[in-house]
Amino acid sequence: MTLYLTQDEVKQVLDMKSTLEAVEGGFREMGDDKIEMPPRVYLHFDKGVLIAMPAYMPGLGVAGTKIVTVHPGNKKEYGLPAVIARIILNSPDNGVPLAIMDGTYITALRTGAAGATGIKYLSREDSKVAGVCGAGVQGRSQVMGLMEVRPGIKKVKVYDIIPEAKKAFAEEMKKLFPKVEFVPVGSAREAAEESDIVITCTPSPEAFMEGAWLKKGCHVSAIGADTGAKRELMTSVIEKADKLVVDFIPQAFVTGDFRVPKEEGVITEDDIYAQLGTIVAGKKKGREKPDEITVFKATGLAIQDVGTASKVLELAEKKGVGKTLAS
Numbered sequence: 001m002t003l004y005l006t007q008d009e010v011k012q013v014l015d016m017k018s019t020l021e022a023v024e025g026g027f028r029e030m031g032d033d034k035i036e037m038p039p040r041v042y043l044h045f046d047k048g049v050l051i052a053m054p055a056y057m058p059g060l061g062v063a064g065t066k067i068v069t070v071h072p073g074n075k076k077e078y079g080l081p082a083v084i085a086r087i088i089l090n091s092p093d094n095g096v097p098l099a100i101m102d103g104t105y106i107t108a109l110r111t112g113a114a115g116a117t118g119i120k121y122l123s124r125e126d127s128k129v130a131g132v133c134g135a136g137v138q139g140r141s142q143v144m145g146l147m148e149v150r151p152g153i154k155k156v157k158v159y160d161i162i163p164e165a166k167k168a169f170a171e172e173m174k175k176l177f178p179k180v181e182f183v184p185v186g187s188a189r190e191a192a193e194e195s196d197i198v199i200t201c202t203p204s205p206e207a208f209m210e211g212a213w214l215k216k217g218c219h220v221s222a223i224g225a226d227t228g229a230k231r232e233l234m235t236s237v238i239e240k241a242d243k244l245v246v247d248f249i250p251q252a253f254v255t256g257d258f259r260v261p262k263e264e265g266v267i268t269e270d271d272i273y274a275q276l277g278t279i280v281a282g283k284k285k286g287r288e289k290p291d292e293i294t295v296f297k298a299t300g301l302a303i304q305d306v307g308t309a310s311k312v313l314e315l316a317e318k319k320g321v322g323k324t325l326a327s
């Protein structure tokens, strides 16, 4: 028997708190070397790509694969979303597909939870001001994650190259978090300066975040550049950071954020302080000094998808949500 869950059904059962538990748990298992996660596999089409992301998480008793396609022209040509994702969970005991579910909403939330896990372990606990660059799906998820782990945030500055996007973002987020001030600002510099936490979540091909804008003690959450063709952080951010933390070293060095500084001879893999899982598992310290500048580079991991999907399955079974498919 396989449970099938649509995006609406996933949304019915999953919130940021549960996603954070799943994602932080996944990082811990990774830090304890308890997971199996081979590199992603890519298929390249004329109009897009297909990415297969498998992971086995023995601690949860589950294995799974996310299959995500990215077709940038979809909306214009077919009226379809650019990103379409499904997650299949299998029983490690007998291989039975336990669930097939929408993976698009899970991708949005688990990425917010990944950024938030970095913020929990690396940012100052007394952080009050955050700056967000990119007022899209990830801008929203990152703020939802941020507010779970740093409820003391009083002000969020938001910058987007599209003025209406940052305005709509500020109005929407204010409804979700009425006690927080959401301020659209005119540049990435304004978003970064005086912020305790800086979040970049854009698909920008050009680096735009400068090291000189970061105040002492600031934490940078670099989410948007997940391929070699995208870059948000200038090399000066990498140079200014006291601690560079990534989700997965081989993937981090593919993205523009780390590939370019490596090509420039500024960093190598040895300059990475830790993978986040190592810190979550307690094998290395997160933030140690109030003044240090920390960077977390997220590229996205299959364990985030499989761990969150496993949580969705648990919640859906409890609440009787979804449709059972005969095998």
Ligand SMILES: NC(=O)c1ccc[n+]([C@@H]2O[C@H](COP(=O)([O-])OP(=O)(O)OC[C@H]3O[C@@H](n4cnc5c(N)ncnc54)[C@H](O)[C@@H]3O)[C@@H](O)[C@H]2O)c1
Pocket: 107, 108, 111, 133, 134, 135, 136, 137, 138, 139, 159, 160, 161, 162, 165, 188, 201, 202, 203, 204, 208, 223, 224, 225, 226, 230, 298, 299, 300, 301
């Ligand atoms: N690291 C991960 O695990 C992960 C997971 C999901 C998505 N992503 C990546 O995050 C990025 C954002 O995804 P999304 O779903 O939020 O996209 P989106 O299209 O919903 O939003 C992106 C926003 O960024 C704005 N933007 C573009 N360039 C900018 C710039 N230079 N400065 C400020 N704003 C700018 C756009 O106007 C848009 O409003 C993408 O590159 C996506 O691939 C990463």
